[in-house]
Amino acid sequence: MSSEGAVSEGGATEYIVHHLTPLSVGEGFWALHLDTLFFSAFLGGLFIWFFKSQADKATAGVPNLTQNIAEMLVEFIDGQVKDTFHGKSELIAPMGLTIFCWVFLWNFMDLIPVDLLPSLAKVMGMEYLRVVPSTDLNGTFALSISVFFLIIFYSIKVKGVLGFAKELTCTPFGPWLMPFNFLLKVVEEIAKPISLGLRLFGNLYAGELIFILIALLPAFIQPVLSFPWAVFHILIITLQAFIFMVLTIVYMSMAHEDH
């Protein structure tokens, strides 16, 4: 196992740090995490490819297996959106589908053995590789901040600039406590993207860390621990993708509601 090699070279700490260091180019703010960008784009492509091919084949006739899978997901998301969101929107349901599938695929990378892809990358000459995009804050915050922008956009679009300003300043305690209301509201709004991004990041980062720690153990113990953890993780990755999607829908419908 390569884990033992890593341990003998520089100890457990170095092995863990090595696994959590992204493959990046550039310095400071303009640094790019190539692994995150590549894997998320690749998985996004996979998602698009699958659904586009099913959309092209979609007919009202008897569906085959892959069509069933695609339609099941679409109906599932559509049902979630219809349960929560009572307006009419071209954007929310497709965005929910994108988020659910994309995040699920990101998280799914977590189930690939921790040393497999980094070892391959090492052979190809890449020193670092972090394969799970959702263990990169940039990945999760990119989603949650996009959602945040959409919340602001739709709040203003539906309620108007004045309406939104009124909601920010005059609720929940009425116009006499305007600064306090504003403070509360700003915190409430800011908390949305931060909690959304950090929840996904935290869950997957912790999960990945545990996989790495298990990989540090002697080889004969590893399957005993990594198998149950992986099984448990099948639940986690789906649940986190689902939570991200549902909360996005909830936030979007809140943005559409006029009080």
Place this chain on the structure above:
Amino acid sequence: MSINATLIGQMITFTLLVWFTMKYVWPPIMQALEERKAKIAEGLAAAEKGQEDIKLAEKKAKKVLKEAKDEAAEIVSMAQKRANEVVEESKDNAKQEGERLLHAAQAQIEQEMSQARENLREEVTSIAMRAAEQILKSEIDKAKHQAILAKATEELG
């Protein structure tokens, strides 16, 4: 654990994915689902209508069957009546024919009887005549007693 330009790249990717899904993935699949829903509803309605049609057809078939049975019964009764008639008719015919034959036979018998009587009479007459002749050959003058003989002959007939 630094926030950097990757964030912007990821946001661009996300936007592209959402845009693509919104434009090319969601509508056709939703449309297919709606179409299938409509098709299934149509199929169910058609099935229901078919069931009703079957009920109607069954009712109609029962009616037709009943009519046919009635007609058949009528035809049978008519045929029986006609058969009776035919039997009666042939009975009558047979009776008539029998009677006719009987009459013919009787007439023939009568005719034969009268013929036989005639023959007999003649023969008896001639025998009597011959006998009388022989008896009276010598004694009776034929010419003298002609009238008496004629009278006797008349009486025998």
